[in-house]
Amino acid sequence: MSMPKPDPLADLPWPKPEAPGEAVSAKICGACTKNLCAKRGLSALSRFTLCIAASSLVASVGYWFGVRHGRSELGVRTGVYSAVGWALLQAAVLFIGFAPRRGPLGSRGVRLALAVLVPVLFIGYLTYAAWSYVPFEEFRQGPRAWHAIGCGLVALGFGAIVGGSVLLAWRGTNPVTPRLSGTLAGFVGGIGGALAVGIGCPSHEAWHLWTAHGLIVLALGLMGFVAGRRLLSP
Amino acid sequence: MERYVDGEAEAFEFLYRRVSPNLMGYLLRLTRNRERAEDLLQITFSKVHRARGSFLRGAPVLPWILAIARRSFLDERRSAHVRTEDLSPDGSLPEQQNEERPLPTEISDALEVALDRLPENYREAIVLTKITGLSVAEAASVLGATETAVKLRVHRGYTQLRKELEQYSRTP
Numbered sequence: 001m002s003m004p005k006p007d008p009l010a011d012l013p014w015p016k017p018e019a020p021g022e023a024v025s026a027k028i029c030g031a032c033t034k035n036l037c038a039k040r041g042l043s044a045l046s047r048f049t050l051c052i053a054a055s056s057l058v059a060s061v062g063y064w065f066g067v068r069h070g071r072s073e074l075g076v077r078t079g080v081y082s083a084v085g086w087a088l089l090q091a092a093v094l095f096i097g098f099a100p101r102r103g104p105l106g107s108r109g110v111r112l113a114l115a116v117l118v119p120v121l122f123i124g125y126l127t128y129a130a131w132s133y134v135p136f137e138e139f140r141q142g143p144r145a146w147h148a149i150g151c152g153l154v155a156l157g158f159g160a161i162v163g164g165s166v167l168l169a170w171r172g173t174n175p176v177t178p179r180l181s182g183t184l185a186g187f188v189g190g191i192g193g194a195l196a197v198g199i200g201c202p203s204h205e206a207w208h209l210w211t212a213h214g215l216i217v218l219a220l221g222l223m224g225f226v227a228g229r230r231l232l233s234p
Numbered sequence: 235m236e237r238y239v240d241g242e243a244e245a246f247e248f249l250y251r252r253v254s255p256n257l258m259g260y261l262l263r264l265t266r267n268r269e270r271a272e273d274l275l276q277i278t279f280s281k282v283h284r285a286r287g288s289f290l291r292g293a294p295v296l297p298w299i300l301a302i303a304r305r306s307f308l309d310e311r312r313s314a315h316v317r318t319e320d321l322s323p324d325g326s327l328p329e330q331q332n333e334e335r336p337l338p339t340e341i342s343d344a345l346e347v348a349l350d351r352l353p354e355n356y357r358e359a360i361v362l363t364k365i366t367g368l369s370v371a372e373a374a375s376v377l378g379a380t381e382t383a384v385k386l387r388v389h390r391g392y393t394q395l396r397k398e399l400e401q402y403s404r405t406p
Binding site: 012013014015016018019020021024025027028029031032033036037038039040041043044107108171172173175176178233234 | 285
């Protein structure tokens with residue numbers, strides 16, 4: 001049986017906690033108790049559920065769009081399966097990036113690693129999912145470019161809905177890593193938007209997927225980084 | 235905290251009495267200035283008051299408030315791009331003080347001086363665990379670091395503190 005290690009700092013005369021001045025205390029207590037009313041917030045589970053609901057909503061719109069515009073059944077089904085698969089990763093990102101946790105999973109290092117890994121994985125997935133490739137010169141001219149711009153704008157809108165819901169659902173809850181968690185919210189939104197559009201979008205061309213579906217994730221991650229400090233920090 | 239969130243003013247006063255000395259001690263050691271520490275204390279509590287609805291029930295309160303205080307300190311320091319100085323009554327900047335701090339006479343003073351000389355990340359880890367009384371896990375959640383990183387910072391800070399205090403004990 002091992003003995004607990006003695007605390008090597010225990011013998012030092014550590015300063016005692018100091019009370020703030022009376023005037024400051026009175027001012028703070030006065031300000032914080034004036035017209036005090038109940039302000040119940042949502043539980044972590046409810047916030048989490050709201051985010052999943054927003055993501056499911058945009059995926060449903062993507063599905064509706066795909067069915068309405070006569071996309072092949074196989075294409076729609078593949079889009080739905082990939083959206084469900086990525087939803088698991090989105091849930092994991094939300095769980096690690098937002099729920100207050102102790103231990104290694106709550107550390108800045110893990111969130112930073114996620115912020116690097118998630119877009120790399122998603123761009124890798126898009127590269128894997130691309131069935132055809134046209135040279136960039138050909139892609140940037142004509143209808144392909146317009147299709148990519150249209151898809152990109154819709155994905156941006158969908159992504160903003162999901163990312164914005166994540167930021168609003170977790171508003172004011174993260175004083176430790178607001179920017180990093182904001183970036184993760186942007187990535188979750190971006191992936192949600194890109195996949196929702198992917199259900200209805202028939203293109204499997206590499207440049208289309210990278211620009212219209214992939215760049216959106218990075219753009220929303222950047223927006224989340226900027227908005228995170230303002231919205232997630234109490 | 236939960237009774238305060240439910241709107242009980244007495245609960246806030248109880249919470250304030252429990253938390254404010256630790257918070258003040260932490261802010262004093264971050265800012266090294268009583269006035270700035272008291273300003274930051276007010277800012278922190280006003281943020282706590284506004285964000286009380288977003289406090290996740292069941293989460294530990296002190297680390298949450300300390301994390302808000304730390305974020306407020308970092309934001310304040312970032313926004314003050316230049317070093318701030320109190321102007322003298324005639325509006326001029328004070329003269330640069332180059333004189334050395336007087337040698338401490340008591341071990342507790344020597345410890346304060348040695349703490350001030352520590353790098354900020356070591357000092358924060360030591361203040362949170364030794365003065366504020368947080369566990370390593372709670373300190374890690376305030377600093378956004380792993381427990382191992384906090385232990386390492388405390389250990390390195392301790393080694394440096396010991397060196398400083400040995401020098402003090404050798405001084406006649």
